[in-house]
Structure formats: C-alpha cells, structure tokens
Amino acid sequence: MRPAYGGDGGAVERTDYRAVPVPAPSASDPAAAYPLRVLLIEDDAGDAFLVEELLADSPDPMEIVWARSMAEAMVKLGEDIGCVLLDLGLPDAEGLNGLHRLLLFAPRTAVIVLTGLSDAHRGSAAVAAGAQDYLVKQEIDGSLLSRAIRYALERKRADESQRRLVESELRAQENARLERGLLPAPILRDPSLDFRARYRPGRQRALLGGDLYDAVQTADGRVHVMIGDVCGHGPDEAALGVNLRIAWRSLIFAGLTGGELLTTLERIFEHERRSDEMFATLCMTIIEPDRRRGRVYLAGHPAPLLLTPKGIAPLSESATGPALGLFPDGRWSHESMELGTDWSLLLYTDGLIEGRIGPGPERLGTDGLLPLIGRLLAAGHSGYDLIDSAVAAVEDLHGGSLNDDVAVLLLRHDPERPLYGVQGEHPVLPGQTTGEDDTA
Amino acid sequence: MDLSLSTRTEGGRTIVEVGGEIDVYTAPKLREQLVELVNEGQFHLIVDMEAVDFLDSTGLGVLVGGLKRVRAHEGSLQLVCTQERILKIFRITGLTKVFPIHPSVAVAIASSD
Numbered sequence: 001m002r003p004a005y006g007g008d009g010g011a012v013e014r015t016d017y018r019a020v021p022v023p024a025p026s027a028s029d030p031a032a033a034y035p036l037r038v039l040l041i042e043d044d045a046g047d048a049f050l051v052e053e054l055l056a057d058s059p060d061p062m063e064i065v066w067a068r069s070m071a072e073a074m075v076k077l078g079e080d081i082g083c084v085l086l087d088l089g090l091p092d093a094e095g096l097n098g099l100h101r102l103l104l105f106a107p108r109t110a111v112i113v114l115t116g117l118s119d120a121h122r123g124s125a126a127v128a129a130g131a132q133d134y135l136v137k138q139e140i141d142g143s144l145l146s147r148a149i150r151y152a153l154e155r156k157r158a159d160e161s162q163r164r165l166v167e168s169e170l171r172a173q174e175n176a177r178l179e180r181g182l183l184p185a186p187i188l189r190d191p192s193l194d195f196r197a198r199y200r201p202g203r204q205r206a207l208l209g210g211d212l213y214d215a216v217q218t219a220d221g222r223v224h225v226m227i228g229d230v231c232g233h234g235p236d237e238a239a240l241g242v243n244l245r246i247a248w249r250s251l252i253f254a255g256l257t258g259g260e261l262l263t264t265l266e267r268i269f270e271h272e273r274r275s276d277e278m279f280a281t282l283c284m285t286i287i288e289p290d291r292r293r294g295r296v297y298l299a300g301h302p303a304p305l306l307l308t309p310k311g312i313a314p315l316s317e318s319a320t321g322p323a324l325g326l327f328p329d330g331r332w333s334h335e336s337m338e339l340g341t342d343w344s345l346l347l348y349t350d351g352l353i354e355g356r357i358g359p360g361p362e363r364l365g366t367d368g369l370l371p372l373i374g375r376l377l378a379a380g381h382s383g384y385d386l387i388d389s390a391v392a393a394v395e396d397l398h399g400g401s402l403n404d405d406v407a408v409l410l411l412r413h414d415p416e417r418p419l420y421g422v423q424g425e426h427p428v429l430p431g432q433t434t435g436e437d438d439t440a
Numbered sequence: 441m442d443l444s445l446s447t448r449t450e451g452g453r454t455i456v457e458v459g460g461e462i463d464v465y466t467a468p469k470l471r472e473q474l475v476e477l478v479n480e481g482q483f484h485l486i487v488d489m490e491a492v493d494f495l496d497s498t499g500l501g502v503l504v505g506g507l508k509r510v511r512a513h514e515g516s517l518q519l520v521c522t523q524e525r526i527l528k529i530f531r532i533t534g535l536t537k538v539f540p541i542h543p544s545v546a547v548a549i550a551s552s553d
Contacts, residue, residue, distance in 0.1 A: 231497035233464050277505030281497070281533060300533035322534035326504060354496055361461065361493030365525060366532075403464070404496070 035061035037080050038149060041073045041098070042066070042087040042114070047137060051085065051114075051145070058146035070098050074105060083110045083149050086131070088122055095122060096129055103130045110156035112148055114140075132156055184245065186215035192291060192417040193223065196410045198387045202233065202351070202403055209233050209405035210241035210280070211349045216252045221289030224252055225411055227347040228282035228301065231323075233404070236274050243272045244280060244324075257286060259321075259332040262299055266324045279325035283347055285315075285337070291413050292341060295334040299324050302353065302366060305373060306337065307344040312374050314366060315345075344412040346373065351404035352390070357397045364394060386410060442466060444491070445473050451549035454482040459491030462499030470499065474506035483515025486548045490520060495529055507539065516540075518548045 038055070042048045048066050055062050065081065067073035070093040077084070084106070090098050102111060113126040113134040123134030132152035135145065186195050195215055202209055210230025217223045226248055230237045247268045251261050262284070269280060283301035287294040296304065296315045300323025303314040321332030353364045364372070372393055373386075381389045387408045395402060443466035444459040454477055462470060477485060487503065489495075507517040518540045521527055530536045542548040 229497065231501045233498070275505075276508060277501050279501060279504060298532075298534075300535070302532055318531045319534035322537065326535070326538060350497060354494075363494060363525070365528070 035063040036082045036149070036153075037063045037065060038083050038085060039065045039067060039073060039077060039081045040085045041068075041070065041090065041102075042085070043068050043090050044087070047087065047114075050137075051140075054140060054142040054145050057142045060146055060150065062146065062149070069093075070101060073102070077102075077106055077109070081106070081109060083112065083152055085112050085114055085149075087114045088119065088126065089116070096126060099126055099129055099131055108156075108160065110149075110152040112152050132159075184214050184249070188215055188217045188223065190217060190221075190223065190291075192414055193287075194383070194410075194412040194414060195225075196384050196387060196412075198384065198391065198406075198408050200351075200391060200402070200406045202401075202405045209351070210237035210244075211351070211405050211407040212241040212245040213347070213407050213409055214245050214249055215409075215411070216249060218252060218257075222257075223287040223411075224257070224284060225287070225345070225347065225409065226282065226284045227304075227349060227407060227409055228280055228299075228324075229349045229407075230280045231278060237278070240269075240273055240278065240280070244269060244282075258295070258297065258334065262297060262321070262324070262332045263330070266330055269324050270328075273325060276325075279323045281323045281350075285345060285347070287339075287411075287413075292339055294337040294339060296337055297321070297332050297334045299330070299332055300326075302348065302350060304348075305346040305370070306339065307346060307373070307377065308340055309342055312370055312377070314370075339413070341415040342413070344410055347409040347411070349405070349407045351402055351406035352394055352408060354404055355394045355398035355402050364397060368397075369394075383410065383412075443469050445469060447473070447477065450545065453484050453486050453549055455486045455488055455545055457488045457491070459493075461494040462492060462502070463494060463496045464498045467496075467498040467502045471502045471505065474502065474509065478506075478509045478513065478515075483510045483513040485510055485515070485517045486520060486542075486545060487517065488520040488545055489526060490522065492521075492523070492526055495526055497533075500529070500533060500535065503539070504535070518542060518551075520545050520548050 040048055040051055042051065052064050052066075055064060065076050067076050070090050084102060086098060086102060088095055088098065093101060099111065099113065111131045113123055113131045114137050115123045115134055117136055117138050120136050123136070126134050132155045133148050135148055186197075188195055197213060199211060210232070211228070212230070213227040215223065215225045228241070228244060230241045230244065244265065247265055248261070251264055256264060262282070279300075281301035282299040283304060284297040285294055285304060298316055298320045300319050300321070303316040305312055306315055315337055316335045320334055322330045324330065353366055353369050355364050356362065357364050357368060373390060376386055376389050376393065387410055391406060391408065442460050443462060446457045448455050448457075456473060456477070458470065460466065474485070485506065503517070510517050520542050522543050527541070530539065530541065540548070540551065542551060
C-alpha cells in the first residue's frame with residue numbers, strides 16, 4: 001500500500017465513446033450461461049490469492065483475470081471484462097490516478113476499489129471520482145464481495161442509461177441552438193453562384209466549438225463570404241461565435257467592408273468575450289460583381305483554396321493581419337484574387353487540417369489537404385459530395401471522428417449560368433447602401 | 441499523448457520546456473504553469489517548443505494569455521521553435537508578429553538582454 005496518493009491534478013476529462021459494453025448477466029438469473037469475468041488489479045500476490053479464494057465460493061460463476069500493474073491491466077482489459085477490482089496502491093499508479101486512467105480507458109466498465117484499513121478514506125473519494133463502490137480488504141468475505149460485484153454491475157448499467165438519456169437531450173438542444181445561431185441562411189441572389197456549407201460538431205459534446213460562417217450579397221452586387229473560429233471549445237466559445245456572426249452581418253448591412261469592418265468587429269469581440277485569452281480567427285472574401293476578381297482578408301485564419309480547371313492553390317501563403325482580439329488596434333490588409341470565370345472557393349476551419357494522418361504526431365495540415373482535395377476533384381466529386389467526401393477522407397486518415405468541430409464552405413461560380421444582373425434588378429435590403437467605390 | 445513541462449532558470453530568464461501535444465485537453469496544464477510563474481514574480485519567460493508535436497488554437501490562446509500576463513508586469517514571453525509545422529501555425533494566425541521566435545534558447549537569452 002502506498003502511504004499517500006497523487007491526487008487528481010493530472011486528470012483530464014476525456015470521455016471516450018468507444019463502447020465497452022457491460023456484459024449483462026441478469027441479476028435475477030444468477031446461474032447465467034457464462035461466467036462473469038472480473039479483472040483484479042492488485043500487485044500483492046497474497047491479496048490476489050485471497051480475493052480469488054473468496055470468489056471461488058461465490059454462488060455466481062466468476063472468472064478472475066489477474067493483473068499486477070496498471071500497465072498489465074490495460075493489456076488485459078478487453079470487452080469481455082464486466083467488472084474491475086482495483087487496488088489503490090499499485091506500483092505504477094498512485095492512488096486515484098489509477099482509477100482515472102482506468103475510467104478513461106474503459107468508461108463503460110464497473111469498478112470496485114479495494115482499500116486497506118489505513119486508507120479507507122480514499123474509498124469514498126474513489127466513488128466520487130467514478131467508481132461504483134469500495135471495499136476494505138480486511139472486511140471482505142465471499143458473499144459480500146460477490147454481492148458487491150453484482151451490485152456494481154447493476155449500478156453501472158443504471159448510470160449508463162441515465163447518462164445516455166441526459167446526453168442525448170442536451171445534444172439535441174445544443175444542436176438546435178447551434179444551427180439557429182452559428183449556421184445562417186446565406187443571403188445570395190446570384191444564380192451563377194452556388195453556395196454549400198457543412199458544419200460538423202466535434203466528436204465530443206464537451207467540444208462544442210465556436211465555428212461560424214456567413215455569406216451576404218450586398219446591394220452593390222458584391223458577395224461577402226466569411227468563415228471564422230473562436231479559439232477554444234465550450235458553450236462560451238459557441239455563444240461568442242454567434243455574437244460575432246451577427247455582428248459581422250450587421251456591419252455588412254450597415255455598409256462596412258474590408259479592414260474597417262474587421263477593426264469594428266474586433267472592438268465588438270473584445271467587449272463580448274469572457275476572458276482576454278480568447279481570440280478568433282476569421283477569413284473574409286469579397287467577390288466583385290463581375291465574379292472574376294476579389295479580395296481576401298485573413299485574420300489569422302487558414303487561406304481558402306481556389307479551385308479552377310488549372311488546379312488548386314491557397315489564396316495566400318500567410319495572414320494579412322492578426323487574429324481578432326490578440327492586441328488592440330489590429331490592422332488588416334488584403335490580397336487580390338484573380339479568379340477567372342470557372343472557379344470554386346473552399347473555405348474551412350482548422351478542424352479540417354488538424355486531424356492525424358498516422359500513429360505519430362503528424363497532422364494533415366494545409367500541405368496534406370491540397371492533394372486530398374485534388375484527388376477528390378479528379379474522381380469527379382463536387383458540391384456537398386465534395387465537402388462530405390473531404391471530411392470523410394480526413395476522418396479516415398485520423399482514424400475516427402475528429403476532435404474539433406469543422407465547418408467547410410464551397411462557393412462555386414458556374415460560367416454556364418447567367419451572370420448576376422445589372423444594378424437595380426434585385427431587391428435592396430433595408431439598411432443597405434449601394435456600392436461606394438465600385439467603379440468596375 | 442500528453443504534455444510534459446519543466447522549468448529552469450538560465451541567464452536571468454525562466455525557461456519553460458514544453459513537450460508533446462498542446463491541445464484542448466493539455467493546454468490547461470500549460471496555463472497553470474505560466475500563471476504560477478507570473479504569480480511567483482517571474483516576468484521574463486522563454487517557452488521552448490522544440491519538443492512540441494502539436495499545437496492547436498486552445499494552446500495558442502494559452503500562449504497569448506501568458507504574453508498578456510507578463511506584459512502587464514513589463515515582462516516578456518519569447519518562443520524557441522525551429523519546427524516548420526509549428527512555425528506555420530504561428531504564421532497562419534499572424535502570431536509571428538506578436539511573439540519573438542528564436543532558433544535556440546541561447547539566442548533567445550542573448551536577444552533579450
């Protein structure tokens with residue numbers, strides 16, 4: 001037994017959705033067809049022998065798998081393990097750290113903690129940290145132990161169904177809010193432009209992110225497309241993302257554009273954020289009414305990809321200004337875009353390029369995204385199919401759902417479709433001004 | 441993957457050596473470390489990122505937060521990084537203009553005298 005334990009300073013909540021189902025031998029049918037497999041993690045051979053002896057007399061058939069250390073337990077912990085008996089004084093896991101690691105690795109498995117008389121107080125701390133029960137070794141007898149195991153299994157099942165219920169309700173509510181707030185209906189009236197957008201929340205509900213986007217065609221015929229990402233994850237970030245999108249749209253309606261718009265947007269952001277550590281990256285592209293030229297502003301955001309019959313290229317190699325909220329008085333310049341007639345712009349948030357591409361630390365990055373999109377285009381993907389296939393390909397490389405949320409926009413100009421009409425043929429939105437410096 | 445942190449003093453600067461992945465899960469540890477140093481009165485920090493494998497926007501936020509904290513005490517926060525994939529993240533976000541980034545700890549110490 002270790003005299004002291006390390007506390008939970010290093011524990012990070014990381015619920016894994018990889019299901020490790022709890023085998024379900026019915027409590028009302030103790031003579032279940034298969035023996036319940038119990039993993040005993042105990043470094044003391046004497047104590048391990050004792051537990052095995054106690055369970056040998058159990059009315060329920062149980063099979064004991066013994067691991068002497070946490071490392072060994074991780075190897076032996078398969079889907080067939082129904083319950084874990086965990087000693088808190090392991091050589092490679094001090095105190096509750098072992099429990100945290102276990103719950104991280106096998107969040108669906110029932111855990112009973114074993115303590116000695118001297119550290120019985122740790123038992124209740126372990127239950128608070130997620131164990132189903134604790135037993136003091138010196139007080140265990142056979143029937144108490146097998147009853148405790150059955151009880152732990154039942155309780156874990158009840159906890160699980162309760163958790164799933166609450167989680168699915170929360171997720172439904174959150175998704176509804178997100179879709180209303182973060183994900184707008186674009187205001188585009190040009191039939192030659194085709195706008196597609198996809199938003200995917202991160203794998204874990206806790207990682208609700210602050211991705212945002214919008215597209216607005218102004219009365220002067222210009223099209224403003226924006227995508228952004230409030231750094232960090234959580235309800236605060238998501239709410240701030242909504243604020244930022246509404247603010248952006250309002251400023252567009254009020255006739256602002258370019259660097260002036262970003263300066264004002266940053267001031268709003270600074271007032272609305274909860275902590276001054278928060279910042280947001282944002283990309284804004286402005287397409288001129290002729291749909292052949294435009295400008296891109298990159299406030300710390302990855303550059304959109306320009307897809308043309310000639311190939312794929314990022315619109316810029318580096319930022320044209322800092323992310324919003326980094327430092328007061330940020331200034332943003334732009335890069336000019338020569339689009340041609342047959343083009344698409346792919347805008348995305350960094351969730352798309354932060355996925356892993358193998359077992360090592362390497363990530364996809366912008367360098368990996370380019371050929372990936374190229375292959376999909378060559379294979380004939382377009383529209384939503386292109387976006388979805390890209391996200392699926394990135395997830396494939398990552399080996400599962402992405403951690404971060406992802407937004408991807410695809411704006412295509414189809415030269416076969418009629419160009420946007422001359423000024424005056426479209427309704428002017430209230431509060432909109434017509435182009436102030438559009439002389440083309 | 442996890443984050444490793446160690447601190448030492450050299451040439452009147454506090455060096456924070458970071459290794460592993462700085463992401464949404466591990467960034468709080470780095471934040472705690474930076475806050476602790478500032479609370480102890482160490483306002484001239486050098487964050488050595490040579491052993492960092494991955495850095496996401498939450499991690500960038502923590503570095504920015506650290507910079508703001510030391511600046512409030514007339515301090516400095518410099519970075520050591522030569523890894524192209526990490527440097528690229530700083531370039532994309534426009535942070536190369538905000539953080540002095542050096543090729544080695546020795547250069548960082550020399551440049552901050």
